[in-house]
Amino acid sequence: xxxxxxxxxxxxxxxxxxxxFAPLFEASPADEWVALDLETTSLDPGRAEIVAIxxxxxxxxxxxxxxxxxxxxxxxxxxxxxxxxxxxxxxxDLQQGMTLEAALRQLLAFIGxxxxxxxHIAYDLRILNLACQRLWGLHLPQRGxxxxxxxxxxxxxxxxxxxxxxxxxxxSHHLGLPALPPHDALSDAITAALIFLRLHHGGPLTYPKV
Numbered sequence: 572x573x574x575x576x577x578x579x580x581x582x583x584x585x586x587x588x589x590x591x592f593a594p595l596f597e598a599s600p601a602d603e604w605v606a607l608d609l610e611t612t613s614l615d616p617g618r619a620e621i622v623a624i625x626x627x628x629x630x631x632x633x634x635x636x637x638x639x640x641x642x643x644x645x646x647x648x649x650x651x652x653x654x655x656x657x658x659x660x661x662x663x664d665l666q667q668g669m670t671l672e673a674a675l676r677q678l679l680a681f682i683g684x685x686x687x688x689x690x691h692i693a694y695d696l697r698i699l700n701l702a703c704q705r706l707w708g709l710h711l712p713q714r715g716x717x718x719x720x721x722x723x724x725x726x727x728x729x730x731x732x733x734x735x736x737x738x739x740x741x742x743s744h745h746l747g748l749p750a751l752p753p754h755d756a757l758s759d760a761i762t763a764a765l766i767f768l769r770l771h772h773g774g775p776l777t778y779p780k781v
């Protein structure tokens with residue numbers, strides 16, 4: 572962790588040194604991460620509400636799928652036909668879901684001090700922080716590690732003239748990863764984690780076919 576990120580954790584955690592949220596602000600392990608994906612009712616952060624959460628831990632070169640987190644939230648008022656088309660979660664599918672507060676408490680305990688990995692992770696972090704701020708005045712200190720950026724940079728260094736498709740399915744296909752159901756929170760979190768592991772521990776990338 573750089574001095575800047577150490578200071579950032581101390582600053583954000585100054586009001587949460589004790590209690591349930593204190594582990595979030597400890598030093599992050601060097602070889603552990605959490606891949607995260609949220610399904611929401613909108614792509615507009617100002618209106619989006621969380622309907623599903625998927626998260627899986629990465630430890631070294633291993634993906635701990637046996638400890639994965641998959642949560643559904645009680646249907647929010649903003650759940651509409653338009654958002655259902657994307658994630659497939661209807662009001663009746665969410666009737667047995669958790670309250671948002673209970674789900675976020677479980678997620679934050681799962682994350683602990685680990686850095687976050689994901690596809691469009693900046694969006695997910697913004698949504699998560701907005702929800703945590705409304706509930707507890709809490710802002711997460713974790714950085715978001717964007718797997719599409721890692722993939723682009725690895726390819727660009729080797730093939731600067733390549734046409735690079737940054738869609739999640741295209742990245743997975745190029746890296747030879749299994750095709751998991753799209754727009755499912757846990758599946759997307761696992762896919763992001765597999766991309767992260769492939770880029771960190773795999774060999775050189777081949778030229779991408781488009």
